[in-house]
Amino acid sequence: MMDFKQRQKRQKGQEKMKFLFLSFFLFLNLIFFLYVPTSVWANDYVVENKMKLTNAEQTEYELEQTESNIEQAEIELEQAEIEPEQTESEPEQTEEEMKQTESESGQAESKAEQPDVKLYALSAVLLDATNNRILYEKNADQIMPMASTTKIMTAIIALENGNMDDVVTVSKKAASMPKVHLGMREGEQYYLKDLMKSLMLESHNDSAVAIAEHIGQSVEGFAQMMNQKARDLGCNQTFFITPNGLDAEIDGKQHSTTAYELAKIAAYAIQNPKFDELIATRSASFNELTTQRSFTVNNKDRFLDMMTGAIGIKTGFTNKAGYCFVGAIERDGIKLVSVVLASGWPPHKNYKWTDTKALMNYGIDNYRYRNIEQEEIPNSLAVSGGIEDETKLYMEKEEISCLLADWDKVKTECEMKDCVTAPVQKNEIVGYEKIYINDEVYKVFPIKVKNSVGKYTYRYCLDKVLKCYILQEFLSQ
DSSP: OHHHHHHHHHHHHHHHHHHHHHHHHHHHHHHHHHHHHHHHHHHHHHHHHHHHHHHHHHHHHHHHHHHHHHHHHHHHHHHHHHOHHHHHTOHHHHHHHHHHHHHHHHHHHHHTSOOOOOOSOSEEEEEETTTTEEEEEESTTOOBOOGGGGHHHHHHHHHHHOOTTOEEEOOHHHHTOOSSOOOOOTTOEEEHHHHHHHHHHSOOHHHHHHHHHHHHSSHHHHHHHHHHHHHHTTOTTOBOSOSSOOOOEETTEESBBOHHHHHHHHHHHTTSHHHHHHHHOOEEEEEOTTTOOEEEEEOOOGGGGTSTTEEEEEEEEETTTEEEEEEEEEETTEEEEEEEESOOOTTOTTHHHHHHHHHHHHHHHHOEEEEEOOOOOOSEEEEESBSSSEEEEEOOOOOEEEEEOTTOOEEEEEEEOSEEESOBOTTOEEEEEEEEETTEEEEEEEEEESSOBOBOOHHHHHHHHHHHHHHHHHHHO
């Protein structure tokens, strides 16, 4: 009988506990539905008032600073009244110093003034070969024919896709190319490496077609490879039809490029040691493989002997393009690429050399490598509707060194959100730090979230309550 009463009492106690737990659970639901909107509002309120508080502190600081300035002005005024004779006794020295200051200011302004470069070329550009930044330009984005400077791309495709020990058989089409040509005959055979020397040293048109047909199966196929490479290098205004640069048109589009894009192609080419070795070759001799006809080719690039550190690269001329030249130079750690298009027509054959030297001297005389410092970013960012009020931020840093002239203006701006809404993922981009040179974006660094922040949800609240309840039950035993 006693056991029955104890069991009954225990059963009633368990039912009571169940009832209390159910009541507690319903009470938590009510709190959650009231608390979540209030919590989100509270987060926004806290963020807003933090900003107001910061503004108020700033205003108070400015008032204190103003009062301090007023006190300082009063002290200076009293000092000026005490020593009027001393102030008046030195008028000539003050005036002289003012003139000297004005002179120094004028010198600084003249020093920071960008000089103009007088060029014959209708289109030209000077490029920092390490990052493709324009240092000087004249109609650099104007689409123009480029004549045999095309062969820079022909050489790139051949070096990257061909075997220099391959044997190339000359087609009828290749043998029919007009001057300037090697004079090869249909059916003759040459090593690809020998035709590359003919291509770049003396700019032979027949060698260009023979190379194109060997690597691209046809001139059209090779042109597709050239155009694809141009797109890969970000040259969307460049269109190749021939491998030798002779004037051509197809479907209303001319064989053409821009000075800027041609400079980018050249800057890419001189990163290849095999290309550099090829264009630096002064002369070369080789034989045709079936008849043993012998040939000697000589480098026609006079720029190699015009300036210390000259690298090359390629001349060009057609009736439409005029005289063209792509040059490169490396001196004192500075590597530059220049392009001049339509730099005169016959008899002004030397204008292209004058223009190229003017551009190179402009770069060497005015530009030096200087370090650019990145700005510090905020340590954290406010989070709305999250299980945490803020999240930590980070940004990858690097040493930035760039060719800059005295007139170049560098500034850094941090563009990021004031607040993000949960959930926030780790490494999520919330802004950017941008470095500008002369109001043009030079470098961009993403600002990222260091750790994730979950959303404040009903499930999160319930999990917290259950964990607390289970912990309490465990401790009570």
